[in-house]
Amino acid sequence: MRSTTAPVAAPVAQGRFPLLGHLPQLAVRRVEFLQSIRAQGGIVRIFLGNRPVFVLNSPEAVHEVLLTQSRKFGKGLLFDVARPFIGNGIITSERDFHIRQRRALQPAFHRDSIAACVGTMTDLAEEQVSAWRTGEVIAMDLVLRRMMTAMLVATLFSTERPDGATAVAELGERVAEHLTTVMRGVFVGTLLPAPIASSPALGHRRYLAAAEALRELADTAVRQARHDPDDRGDLLSIMFAGTPGKPEGMTDLEARDELLSLLMAGAETTSTTLAWALHELGRRRDLAERMKAECDALPAGALPGPATLPFTDRFLREVLRLHQPSWLLMRRALEPARVCGVDLPRGAELIYSALTMHRDPAYYPDPLRFDPDRWLVRPEKDLPPGAYVPFALGNRKCIGDHFAMTEMLVVLRSIVSRWRPRPVAGHRVRPVVQALIRPNALPMRVSPWPAG
Numbered sequence: 001m002r003s004t005t006a007p008v009a010a011p012v013a014q015g016r017f018p019l020l021g022h023l024p025q026l027a028v029r030r031v032e033f034l035q036s037i038r039a040q041g042g043i044v045r046i047f048l049g050n051r052p053v054f055v056l057n058s059p060e061a062v063h064e065v066l067l068t069q070s071r072k073f074g075k076g077l078l079f080d081v082a083r084p085f086i087g088n089g090i091i092t093s094e095r096d097f098h099i100r101q102r103r104a105l106q107p108a109f110h111r112d113s114i115a116a117c118v119g120t121m122t123d124l125a126e127e128q129v130s131a132w133r134t135g136e137v138i139a140m141d142l143v144l145r146r147m148m149t150a151m152l153v154a155t156l157f158s159t160e161r162p163d164g165a166t167a168v169a170e171l172g173e174r175v176a177e178h179l180t181t182v183m184r185g186v187f188v189g190t191l192l193p194a195p196i197a198s199s200p201a202l203g204h205r206r207y208l209a210a211a212e213a214l215r216e217l218a219d220t221a222v223r224q225a226r227h228d229p230d231d232r233g234d235l236l237s238i239m240f241a242g243t244p245g246k247p248e249g250m251t252d253l254e255a256r257d258e259l260l261s262l263l264m265a266g267a268e269t270t271s272t273t274l275a276w277a278l279h280e281l282g283r284r285r286d287l288a289e290r291m292k293a294e295c296d297a298l299p300a301g302a303l304p305g306p307a308t309l310p311f312t313d314r315f316l317r318e319v320l321r322l323h324q325p326s327w328l329l330m331r332r333a334l335e336p337a338r339v340c341g342v343d344l345p346r347g348a349e350l351i352y353s354a355l356t357m358h359r360d361p362a363y364y365p366d367p368l369r370f371d372p373d374r375w376l377v378r379p380e381k382d383l384p385p386g387a388y389v390p391f392a393l394g395n396r397k398c399i400g401d402h403f404a405m406t407e408m409l410v411v412l413r414s415i416v417s418r419w420r421p422r423p424v425a426g427h428r429v430r431p432v433v434q435a436l437i438r439p440n441a442l443p444m445r446v447s448p449w450p451a452g
Contacts (some may be wrong), residue, residue: 006426008341013037013046021047023192030433031327035356036051043342046351054344056352059363059386061340065350066386066393070154074339075396076296076330077349081189082264083181085211089261090399098395101258104250105399108235114403115156115303121407125153125414132446137424141275141442144411148271149179150265151407155235178217178266181210181433190330214263218256226252235262262400269325270404272436274411276323277316280370282423282444287372288416291315292449295413304409314372316408317380320390322370324355325436329392354389355437363387419446 014037017024025033026048034055037044042058056062065073079092086092090101107113128147132138185207189198198204225236239258240249250258281288294311298304306313333348344350359367363383364374380388391398398404415421421444423429431437 010043010045010342011041013040013044013325016047019049020049021049023048031353031355031431031437034328034351034353035359038356038360040338051349053349053351054342056339056350057356058340059357059384061386061388062310062352062357063384063386064230064339064395065352066389066396069337070394070396072268072333073350074334076332078190078328078330079187082186085186085207086214086264087257089257089259091261091265093257101250101254102395102399104239104241105235105258105262108238109399111402114406117403118303118406118410120413121151121410124154125411129414129418132419134447135445137443137445138321139442140278140421140444141271141439142272144278145180145267145271147261147411148274149267149405150384151411152266152270178210178214179264181207181213183264183268185211187435190328196238204252215256218259218263219252221259222252222255225255235259240288247267265398266400266404268436270407272325272438273316273319273323273404273410275439275442276325277319277408277412278317278415278421278444279423279429279439280319280323282421284370285420288313288420291412292416292420295417296391298413304406304413307411309413310371312409313405314375316405316412318370318389319373320374321358321364321388322368323431323437324358324390325405325438327355327433327437328353352389354392357389360387418448421446426435 015025016022026046037046037055038057040057040243042056042061044055044057046053046055074094075092082093084210088097090098090105090385118295125147128143143198146277185204188203188207197436222236225240236255236259239255281291291312294309298308302308304312329352331350331352333346333350336346337344358364361367386393391401391404424443424445427441427443429442432440
């Protein structure tokens with residue numbers, strides 16, 4: 001039942017410019033600006049030009065929009081901009097179509113299915129890290145991006161052919177290059193008015209060309225999968241298999257869009273999270289030593305996870321707290337809604353930032369301190385719902401959250417079991433805020449652990 005209490009108007013964030021609204025602050029100091037307005041209320045209005053946008057600052061507001069009232073909210077402007085680039089897959093689709101597609105993909109992300117992929121993940125990670133040489137400086141941000149893309153491609157497709165590993169590596173390289181460009185285009189198109197965002201000076205043609213190249217790669221993969229036996233067991237086979245909601249399985253176009261969505265969500269965010277993880281390991285030898293000892297003690301055949309690698313799992317959860325790569329996500333009110341006492345009109349655009357939520361001292365004491373053991377003092381279950389949302393919530397929660405955590409545990413184990421990564425003298429790592437928050441560059445020198 002709709003509350004009869006008088007609504008509380010959402011305050012307007014300070015520093016609004018005529019015509020431009022709060023675009024100058026978002027252009028220059030995006031995260032700092034969103035962090036600064038948290039103190040102004042649980043829901044605060046900002047303006048992108050003359051377009052009002054409601055920022056959700058409280059866990060209660062995030063939880064209501066993403067979970068308890070989720071049927072009243074759609075994906076929003078960010079995903080409208082992404083749709084022409086990556087199609088109508090699980091990231092961008094809405095309502096009944098989204099639910100049907102999610103159900104069709106779900107078997108690929110069951111724990112048993114993910115466990116079956118661990119061997120492939122481990123082989124790819126070991127192949128990469130075993131090629132490093134003592135004292136070599138590795139561009140970790142680039143290496144991890146290629147590694148995670150290749151890992152995702154290898155688990156999406158079967159590679160039974162003798163040239164399968166080479167084909168996966170080559171495809172992973174091309175996909176990683178295009179994904180980065182496309183995500184930058186989505187970010188520009190979300191924040192800026194369409195006439196400005198589509199300007200050639202901002203690289204709009206380059207973004208479109210990269211999106212077209214990605215679609216061609218995905219189309220090729222789908223066509224090849226159609227001609228392979230149906231028992232390959234990979235994700236494309238699952239897409240083509242019938243479900244109660246759609247006995248004939250996905251069309252080629254639907255499968256292509258889902259493939260692009262999973263590549264976009266699965267490769268870029270995991271590689272960025274791992275880059276920040278190695279940055280923290282390089283700064284803290286004590287944490288690296290704890291992780292190595294835990295990984296070395298993992299019994300042969302044991303699957304990586306919270307039960308078998310508890311410290312490494314806490315370490316990753318702390319990376320996702322302090323260095324959450326997705327700094328901005330959006331929703332749109334599909335009908336009038338009241339959230340935490342604020343009336344939101346139909347069509348209202350909403351923003352929430354998991355990154356700024358994860359740095360709120362009300363929930364995380366000394367929030368800028370990297371401390372994996374904070375999760376022993378106050379585990380996630382003791383936080384207010386909505387205060388820790390690295391993979392979102394509700395029916396829009398990332399379908400591949402367990403898959404991504406498993407991938408990252410596998411990669412960290414492969415690296416720290418063999419190498420101690422250290423920062424390069426004179427290089428200062430700083431965050432670059434575009435579609436994701438990435439390190440500007442992450443050169444690291446690798447050396448073997450001392451004997452004994």
